[in-house]
Amino acid sequence: MVTKNAIIEAATIRIERGFILDCSIQVNYGGSVQGYGGFVLGGSAGSAAGDGHATSGNYAAEFLMRCMAAADVEDWAHMKGRAVRVQTEDGWGGSILAIGHIIRDDRWFNARETFAAWKAAKPESP
Numbered sequence: 238m239v240t241k242n243a244i245i246e247a248a249t250i251r252i253e254r255g256f257i258l259d260c261s262i263q264v265n266y267g268g269s270v271q272g273y274g275g276f277v278l279g280g281s282a283g284s285a286a287g288d289g290h291a292t293s294g295n296y297a298a299e300f301l302m303r304c305m306a307a308a309d310v311e312d313w314a315h316m317k318g319r320a321v322r323v324q325t326e327d328g329w330g331g332s333i334l335a336i337g338h339i340i341r342d343d344r345w346f347n348a349r350e351t352f353a354a355w356k357a358a359k360p361e362s363p
Contacts, residue, residue: 238334239325241266245308248316250301260300262316262336264323273323273333276300276348296352303346307336 243264253259261274276296301313308319324335324345338344 239327239331241323241325242339243321243323245316245319245321246270248304248313250313258297260297260304262304264321264333264336271323271325271333273304273336274300274348276352296355299351300348303348303351304336306344307338307346309338309344 243266245262246265247263248261250258250260257277259275259277261272263270263272305311305313305316307321308316310316310319320339322337322339323333324337324347325331325333334349335345335347337346
């Protein structure tokens with residue numbers, strides 16, 4: 238794992254394919270740009286994405302709030318231009334694993350780990 242400093246270049250929230258809530262952050266390392274996000278954070282009722290999230294944790298709120306805490310902002314519109322740290326997989330082109338506050342060690346967010354733990358803790362339906 239590699240830790241890098243970065244500047245948030247863009248932060249988007251959108252509806253993909255008309256029913257999937259998605260959010261992503263683009264970070265610039267000083268010449269190269271990489272994205273973080275792409276998780277299905279929810280969906281409209283009647284869709285597989287929406288129905289699956291109706292009985293699970295609030296993925297959207299968790300992703301948005303934890304990324305905002307890492308960037309030290311209280312408004313999503315203020316994400317652009319904020320300095321953060323990111324942890325990436327080793328090697329060229331390694332995926333972003335987590336985003337963190339530029340100086341506070343207690344503000345790291347690893348969405349994959351968080352969402353996997355939620356899914357594992359969810360009781361199976363009969």
